[in-house]
Amino acid sequence: xxxxxxxxxxxxxxxxxxxxxxxxxxxxxxxxxxxxxxxxxxxxxxxxxxxxxxxxxxxxxxxxxxxxxxxxxxxxxxxxxxxxxxxxxxxxxxxxxxxxxxxxxxxxxxxxxxxxxxxxxxxxxxxxxxxxxxxxxxxxxxxxxxxxxxxxxxxxxxxxxxxxxxxxxxxxxxxxxxxxxxxxxxxxxxxxxxxxxxxxxxxxxxxxxxxxxxxxxxxxxxxxxxxxxxxxxxxxxxxxxxxxxxxxxxxxxxxxxxxxxxxxxxxxxxxxxxxxxxxxxxxxxxxxxxxxxxxxxxxxxxxxxxxxxxxxxxxxxxxxxxx
Amino acid sequence: xxxxxxxxxxxxxxxxxxxxxxxxxxxxxxxxxxxxxxxxxxxxxxxxxxxxxxxxxxxxxxxxxxxxxxxxxxxxxxxxxxxxxxxxxxxxxxxxxxxxxxxxxxxxxxxxxxxxxxxxxxxxxxxxxxxxxxxxxxxxxxxxxxxxxxxxxxxxxxxxxxxxxxxxxxxxxxxxxxxxxxxxxxxxxxxxxxxxxxxxxxxxxxxxxxxxxxxxxxxxxxxxxxxxxxxxxxxxxxxxxxxxxxxxxxxxxxxxxxxxxxxxxxxxxxxxxxxxxxxxxxxxxxxxxxxxxxxxxxxxxxxxxxxxxxxxxxxxxxxxxxxxxxxxxxxxxxxxxxxxxxxxxxxxxxxxxxxxxxxxxxxxxxxxxxxxxxxxxxxxxxxxxxxxxxxxxxxxxxxxxxxxxxxxxxxxxxxxxxxxxxxxxxxxxxx
Amino acid sequence: xxxxxxxxxxxxxxxxxxxxxxxxxxxxxxxxxxxxxxxxxxxxxxxxxxxxxxxxxxxxxxxxxxxxxxxxxxxxxxxxxxxxxxxxxxxxxxxxxxxxxxxxxxxxxxxxxxxxxxxxxxxxxxxxxxxxxxxxxxxxxxxxxxxxxxxxxxxxxxxxxxxxxxxxxxxxxxxxxxxxxxxxxxxxxxxxxxxxxxxxxxxxxxxxxxxxxxxxxxxxxxxxxxx
Ligand code: NA
Ligand code: NA
Numbered sequence: 001x002x003x004x005x006x007x008x009x010x011x012x013x014x015x016x017x018x019x020x021x022x023x024x025x026x027x028x029x030x031x032x033x034x035x036x037x038x039x040x041x042x043x044x045x046x047x048x049x050x051x052x053x054x055x056x057x058x059x060x061x062x063x064x065x066x067x068x069x070x071x072x073x074x075x076x077x078x079x080x081x082x083x084x085x086x087x088x089x090x091x092x093x094x095x096x097x098x099x100x101x102x103x104x105x106x107x108x109x110x111x112x113x114x115x116x117x118x119x120x121x122x123x124x125x126x127x128x129x130x131x132x133x134x135x136x137x138x139x140x141x142x143x144x145x146x147x148x149x150x151x152x153x154x155x156x157x158x159x160x161x162x163x164x165x166x167x168x169x170x171x172x173x174x175x176x177x178x179x180x181x182x183x184x185x186x187x188x189x190x191x192x193x194x195x196x197x198x199x200x201x202x203x204x205x206x207x208x209x210x211x212x213x214x215x216x217x218x219x220x221x222x223x224x225x226x227x228x229x230x231x232x233x234x235x236x237x238x239x240x241x242x243x244x245x246x247x248x249x250x251x252x253x254x255x256x257x258x259x260x261x262x263x264x265x266x267x268x269x270x271x272x273x274x275x276x277x278x279x280x281x282x283x284x285x286x287x288x289x290x291x292x293x294x295x296x297x298x299x300x301x302x303x304x305x306x307x308x309x310x311x312x313x314x315x316x317x318x319x320x321x322x323x
Numbered sequence: 324x325x326x327x328x329x330x331x332x333x334x335x336x337x338x339x340x341x342x343x344x345x346x347x348x349x350x351x352x353x354x355x356x357x358x359x360x361x362x363x364x365x366x367x368x369x370x371x372x373x374x375x376x377x378x379x380x381x382x383x384x385x386x387x388x389x390x391x392x393x394x395x396x397x398x399x400x401x402x403x404x405x406x407x408x409x410x411x412x413x414x415x416x417x418x419x420x421x422x423x424x425x426x427x428x429x430x431x432x433x434x435x436x437x438x439x440x441x442x443x444x445x446x447x448x449x450x451x452x453x454x455x456x457x458x459x460x461x462x463x464x465x466x467x468x469x470x471x472x473x474x475x476x477x478x479x480x481x482x483x484x485x486x487x488x489x490x491x492x493x494x495x496x497x498x499x500x501x502x503x504x505x506x507x508x509x510x511x512x513x514x515x516x517x518x519x520x521x522x523x524x525x526x527x528x529x530x531x532x533x534x535x536x537x538x539x540x541x542x543x544x545x546x547x548x549x550x551x552x553x554x555x556x557x558x559x560x561x562x563x564x565x566x567x568x569x570x571x572x573x574x575x576x577x578x579x580x581x582x583x584x585x586x587x588x589x590x591x592x593x594x595x596x597x598x599x600x601x602x603x604x605x606x607x608x609x610x611x612x613x614x615x616x617x618x619x620x621x622x623x624x625x626x627x628x629x630x631x632x633x634x635x636x637x638x639x640x641x642x643x644x645x646x647x648x649x650x651x652x653x654x655x656x657x658x659x660x661x662x663x664x665x666x667x668x669x670x671x672x673x674x675x676x677x678x679x680x681x682x683x684x685x686x687x688x689x690x691x692x693x694x695x696x697x698x699x700x701x702x703x704x705x706x707x708x709x710x711x712x713x714x715x716x717x718x719x720x721x722x723x724x725x726x727x728x729x730x731x732x733x734x735x736x737x738x739x740x741x742x743x744x745x746x747x748x749x750x751x752x753x754x
Numbered sequence: 755x756x757x758x759x760x761x762x763x764x765x766x767x768x769x770x771x772x773x774x775x776x777x778x779x780x781x782x783x784x785x786x787x788x789x790x791x792x793x794x795x796x797x798x799x800x801x802x803x804x805x806x807x808x809x810x811x812x813x814x815x816x817x818x819x820x821x822x823x824x825x826x827x828x829x830x831x832x833x834x835x836x837x838x839x840x841x842x843x844x845x846x847x848x849x850x851x852x853x854x855x856x857x858x859x860x861x862x863x864x865x866x867x868x869x870x871x872x873x874x875x876x877x878x879x880x881x882x883x884x885x886x887x888x889x890x891x892x893x894x895x896x897x898x899x900x901x902x903x904x905x906x907x908x909x910x911x912x913x914x915x916x917x918x919x920x921x922x923x924x925x926x927x928x929x930x931x932x933x934x935x936x937x938x939x940x941x942x943x944x945x946x947x948x949x950x951x952x953x954x955x956x957x958x959x960x961x962x963x964x965x966x967x968x969x970x971x972x973x974x975x976x977x978x979x980x981x
Binding site: 575597 | 783794827833839842844857861868873883
């Protein structure tokens with residue numbers, strides 16, 4: 001049908017978020033850029049809201065070859081390319097400036113190319129901010145506050161290990177069921193970035209949000225190599241350029257969304273704690289970090305991340321992670 | 324281009340269906356055929372296979388085999404018999420008493436088991452012979468049993484509402500379950516009304532009065548069975564369990580009860596497990612291929628195409644709602660409930676939301692609508708089961724079914740245009 | 755439940771077609787019993803660890819989901835062997851004599867083609883892709899290929915069952931005596947057969963095959979269709 005009907009190359013791009021989300025808006029910018037770069041010979045059709053499946057399923061569709069591109073959390077890529085575990089580890093980045101320097105530098109480039117053997121290729125990182133704990137009954141000001149608390153985590157071994165190291169009980173529950181689970185006490189809390197906390201309306205139930213920023217797991221824009229290998233060098237260049245441009249747009253929109261979300265939940269009466277001592281949290285996960293660093297690949301990447309320097313302007317508040 | 328996809332998808336499906344290929348396979352083949360229009364054959368069949376497997380990869384769906392298993396254990400464990408006795412004691416006195424007993428027992432049984440098929444066999448299997456002996460027309464009895472069994476699909480727990488929750492992208496199951504009570508009772512009451520009018524005109528007998536002492540004894544006898552209701556619904560609504568966990572607990576509870584009543588032996592267990600696995604697998608294959616078809620439809624933008632052309636016809640919410648109801652009624656006559664919900668929810672729900680209809684309310688409308696289809700030929704699961712249980716034929720049961728359909732359609736109109744019937748209870752519990 | 759089930763001639767039960775199908779039914783049946791049993795225990799364990807141990811198990815959710823994939827697909831194969839999948843019988847009930855068997859062969863071929871093309875070929879492609887690319891599950895660390903293996907395996911079983919049915923049809927066309935009790939000619943009754951929960955008729959549970967006494971079973975053309 002459509003893909004072969006004319007000179008226009010149609011790329012199908014699926015993602016799991018709704019059409020108001022910075023990711024979707026970033027993708028619309030990408031589609032527009034690609035359209036103008038290619039003078040209309042390349043077109044991106046976006047399938048939002050999990051229409052074509054969960055992030056894991058869409059990655060598989062890329063491998064099968066029936067979907068061109070998708071956006072996934074790098075934690076989902078772990079199950080395909082184990083290198084990505086390093087981005088799910090707690091307190092690997094000193095601050096936002098350091099994180100962007102890493103992801104847009106040599107380490108980021110290496111990671112984006114890492115899934116090539118798995119028929120996947122990263123095109124760009126999208127910002128997904130930093131994740132922090134939100135709870136129903138008491139704020140998590142220090143690790144001991146997590147004692148005996150059931151915390152919802154994503155389906156990721158790293159996330160479970162981290163919550164366990166901090167003293168909580170990790171409980172994997174699907175995102176869609178989380179609201180009622182919080183409401184009904186199936187779990188005592190969860191962790192996520194401010195826009196997700198706000199848009200999911202979890203703040204209606206979980207009244208404490210402490211910005212300890214334990215992890216900063218980015219999103220990745222991925223293309224299947226089945227599609228990538230069919231593109232001419234010129235088309236690849238256009239697609240890469242459009243991806244980079246869309247990442248810039250998405251980053252700006254994300255920052256705005258984060259600020260809006262924090263203001264909005266505070267206006268709703270949520271107790272947002274921004275001034276948190278992260279050192280005790282970072283100390284609590286040291287054992288876990290040592291264990292993960294036994295994998296030479298992870299150790300090498302952690303080292304490369306540590307030695308990456310943020311641009312001078314950045315305020316580098318030292319955290320316990322590099323102590 | 325979408326219309327070519329629609330034509331291949333619909334044409335393949337309809338042709339194979341009419342030729343007598345099992346419905347689940349018709350859906351799967353149509354999906355694969357339509358996808359090869361956009362994707363090479365290799366990736367196309369791999370994608371359909373992947374969608375079949377990942378469609379079943381859902382913790383929520385596991386509630387379905389568990390509720391079926393619990394229903395089978397209840398059936399064998401003497402729970403159905405106790406509920407029928409209670410219903411008889413409560414309303415056997417009304418004109419056409421046994422018909423009302425059948426409806427009430429189906430509602431009670433539906434309230435503790437998730438399966439209308441189980442209700443149709445358990446209640447119909449017991450009540451049919453009794454009604455015949457008392458001089459009721461067996462076809463009338465079958466019609467009452469067939470239509471009243473569908474109340475079990477609306478009154479929670481309900482497997483089809485679980486499937487709707489999945490298809491709608493996660494509408495709260497607890498909320499849907501709460502929303503089902505009043506509409507289920509409305510349907511049951513209207514069927515009772517029609518059955519009663521017919522019974523009076525035909526002069527069917529009423530049962531003897533049950534003394535208060537006897538009624539109390541029947542109630543006490545049924546308490547352990549009714550307690551299952553508290554375990555399942557209390558557990559889900561109170562947030563103690565997810566629907567799947569509640570279903571597993573219901574299995575354990577029904578199992579213990581069946582052993583206590585000494586109506587089940589350990590050696591019966593493998594057979595019960597196999598029966599429920601095989602019964603649910605029929606539904607699971609439908610779910611697997613229907614989800615593959617939904618995927619193919621999303622991939623080829625069919626929902627958007629249909630929505631656009633539907634909204635181009637009219638923009639009156641009432642007209643569109645009537646139109647959707649009409650389409651679903653027609654769909655329900657030839658399609659089983661599960662694929663209908665999985666395939667049409669992604670198409671109609673966005674329109675409904677656009678019109679300001681609550682997704683929970685829309686779920687009840689959709690399920691009630693398709694309940695009518697379950698009782699109509701050519702494809703009607705409950706019709707087949709009800710006719711089989713009564714030992715009659717579809718031709719003979721059609722006439723007595725017509726007034727019952729009327730009752731169900733009136734209930735459908737009421738429930739469509741009075742949202743409070745569905746939404747009052749969930750709102751009361753804060754959903 | 756079914757009226758007047760016609761009994762399969764005793765000699766037919768020694769026929770290889772009957773014996774092979776019974777053996778597959780038996781093995782698949784027990785496999786499903788185990789899967790269902792483990793699924794129930796697994797979810798009860800999830801409840802138990804959360805409420806009693808206050809330490810929710812990390813793997814039960816994932817295991818439950820994968821068990822359902824297996825129960826669903828292998829159960830679908832088992833139900834195919836029982837001809838329990840719902841179909842519209844508008845056409846078939848109008849056919850008589852040899853046309854019934856030709857129709858059965860046609861339906862069997864169509865279903866077999868789907869099982870072979872999508873479930874076996876698509877499934878094998880998916881399984882090999884998953885193994886080749888090393889995708890593992892999040893909680894159990896299980897290769898996803900193992901989960902997907904249910905697709906080609908159940909697809910192959912469905913192909914097997916429909917091959918058996920086609921062979922049986924060809925035998926009937928050649929005037930040979932029936933060997934299979936499952937060629938029930940009405941979907942309504944076939945459906946009641948599996949959906950029925952309070953079964954009155956003493957039909958044989960597959961679980962005691964082979965070895966147990968053979969069941970009194972309905973043969974082709976036994977009960978008249980309810981329409
Ligand atoms: Na029910
Ligand atoms: Na129907």
